[in-house]
Amino acid sequence: MATTEVEVVSPTKVLFEGGAEMVVTRSVDGEIAFLADHVALLAALDICVTRIVAPGGAETRIAIAGGLVEVRDNKVSILAADAALADDIDLDAARAELQEAEQRQPDPSDPAAVAAAATAIRRAQVRLEAAGSGGSGAGGSAH
Amino acid sequence: MAGGQERVLRRRIRSIQSTKKITRAMELIAASRIVRAQQAIAAARPYVEKMAEIVGHLADTPDGRDHPLFRRPETLRRAALIVVAGDRGLSGAYNSSVLRAAERRIRELEGVGAEVAVVAVGRKVGNYFRYRHRDPVAVFTGIADRPGPEDAKAVVEAVIGAYTSGELDEIDLVYTNFESIGRQRVLSRSLVPIERAGAAGASGGAGPREPGAEPGPGADAATRSVDYEYEPGPAELLDYLLPNWLQGEMLAALLSASASEHVARQRAMKAATDNAEELITNLTRVMNRARQDAITTEIMEIVGGAEALREGTDESAVHLESYEDPDAA
Numbered sequence: 001m002a003t004t005e006v007e008v009v010s011p012t013k014v015l016f017e018g019g020a021e022m023v024v025t026r027s028v029d030g031e032i033a034f035l036a037d038h039v040a041l042l043a044a045l046d047i048c049v050t051r052i053v054a055p056g057g058a059e060t061r062i063a064i065a066g067g068l069v070e071v072r073d074n075k076v077s078i079l080a081a082d083a084a085l086a087d088d089i090d091l092d093a094a095r096a097e098l099q100e101a102e103q104r105q106p107d108p109s110d111p112a113a114v115a116a117a118a119t120a121i122r123r124a125q126v127r128l129e130a131a132g133s134g135g136s137g138a139g140g141s142a143h
Numbered sequence: 144m145a146g147g148q149e150r151v152l153r154r155r156i157r158s159i160q161s162t163k164k165i166t167r168a169m170e171l172i173a174a175s176r177i178v179r180a181q182q183a184i185a186a187a188r189p190y191v192e193k194m195a196e197i198v199g200h201l202a203d204t205p206d207g208r209d210h211p212l213f214r215r216p217e218t219l220r221r222a223a224l225i226v227v228a229g230d231r232g233l234s235g236a237y238n239s240s241v242l243r244a245a246e247r248r249i250r251e252l253e254g255v256g257a258e259v260a261v262v263a264v265g266r267k268v269g270n271y272f273r274y275r276h277r278d279p280v281a282v283f284t285g286i287a288d289r290p291g292p293e294d295a296k297a298v299v300e301a302v303i304g305a306y307t308s309g310e311l312d313e314i315d316l317v318y319t320n321f322e323s324i325g326r327q328r329v330l331s332r333s334l335v336p337i338e339r340a341g342a343a344g345a346s347g348g349a350g351p352r353e354p355g356a357e358p359g360p361g362a363d364a365a366t367r368s369v370d371y372e373y374e375p376g377p378a379e380l381l382d383y384l385l386p387n388w389l390q391g392e393m394l395a396a397l398l399s400a401s402a403s404e405h406v407a408r409q410r411a412m413k414a415a416t417d418n419a420e421e422l423i424t425n426l427t428r429v430m431n432r433a434r435q436d437a438i439t440t441e442i443m444e445i446v447g448g449a450e451a452l453r454e455g456t457d458e459s460a461v462h463l464e465s466y467e468d469p470d471a472a
Contacts, residue, residue, distance in 0.1 A: 070193070
């Protein structure tokens with residue numbers, strides 16, 4: 001099957017570089033998947049788990065805290081504001097992070113603080129989801 | 144007294160020796176941090192370059208043209224100047240050259256009638272402007288040594304709100320660009336509004352940058368030929384990108400400044416260590432001479448005393464003659 005070139009970079013490192021059969025991520029408008037020779041596209045990314053399926057079927061999961069995806073010339077470039085490979089995420093730390101985010105009580109009169117708290121919860125959920133504890137993550141993505 | 148001088152010299156040498164130990168340690172620490180800072184710059188580069196490329200492309204879309212990111216008002220009323228230098232001294236001219244460039248930029252901006260708000264990164268910068276009664280709107284300390292993406296975000300958040308609301312017309316940046324180990328230069332440039340890529344000459348005026356900040360002619364032509372689909376539209380994408388792009392640029396600047404600071408400190412501390420070594424050599428020489436002089440004087444005193452005694456009693460004179468001989472020869 002034809003492959004597409006994939007690159008995932010964050011401000012601190014290059015997380016993935018190589019060929020893939022398919023890349024699944026979520027833009028602010030909804031889930032999108034890229035196969036080989038996808039039409040040129042620029043999209044803003046949601047906080048989500050991005051899956052990269054390698055030619056052998058092996059899957060790389062990356063937790064992404066928002067960013068941007070550019071597709072052109074059969075190359076998918078994901079610029080993540082913050083990202084972590086599933087293998088690099090410590091499950092216990094991620095759980096603690098989620099708990100902490102959920103316990104935070106933002107000042108309800110400050111919309112920015114409320115939004116920031118919601119983002120923190122979402123991020124922690126996505127990290128957990130990427131790391132493999134799918135249950136709570138799936139619940140999170142529904143909301 | 145002669146012996147006293149020797150003691151004074153010995154004490155000075157000892158104090159210089161301990162200073163030398165400190166400067167040597169600082170030199171080694173700075174040297175090890177240079178390597179780490181260079182790695183951080185290399186790690187951030189792909190992100191920053193790609194982001195600049197995409198922003199450059201969006202700038203050319205019809206929807207992008209009127210975006211605040213590129214809006215240049217006819218009159219500059221209010222500008223923010225982000226000044227990036229160090230928390231600590233002992234780094235040669237590192238802090239002062241940045242501050243000098245910042246002063247120059249402020250004069251330029253005020254020359255065209257703009258009000259300038261300073262955002263200080265580094266304790267030295269905060270203190271400098273506070274002392275001159277130009278209180279910075281924000282001071283960031285503790286991030287100059289080892290900046291990360293969160294630090295860049297915090298700095299950007301200090302100004303972004305005022306810019307998007309139209310309160311600020313321009314955000315400028317003064318920092319030290321790390322070109323190589325042997326070359327760092329203080330750069331003063333405008334962050335937003337972005338110079339149009341179309342006016343190629345004008346964008347060069349923003350000052351030389353990491354490659355990719357203004358996409359080169361080749362890359363530019365390549366991106367322009369592509370017809371993207373946008374999700375959401377280009378204008379919304381630019382809204383969304385503005386903080387991300389600024390954070391990327393800010394991170395690159397912070398990392399660059401931090402690497403430059405470590406290089407400057409290493410160089411300054413090496414010079415201090417070398418200087419201490421030279422001082423110790425010279426002082427040791429002076430001290431030895433002083434000791435020799437003291438010994439000679441003492442011998443002369445003894446001889447003189449013995450001569451005086453011989454005048455009185457002959458027996459003691461015979462006895463002392465053997466002492467005097469080798470020295471006289």
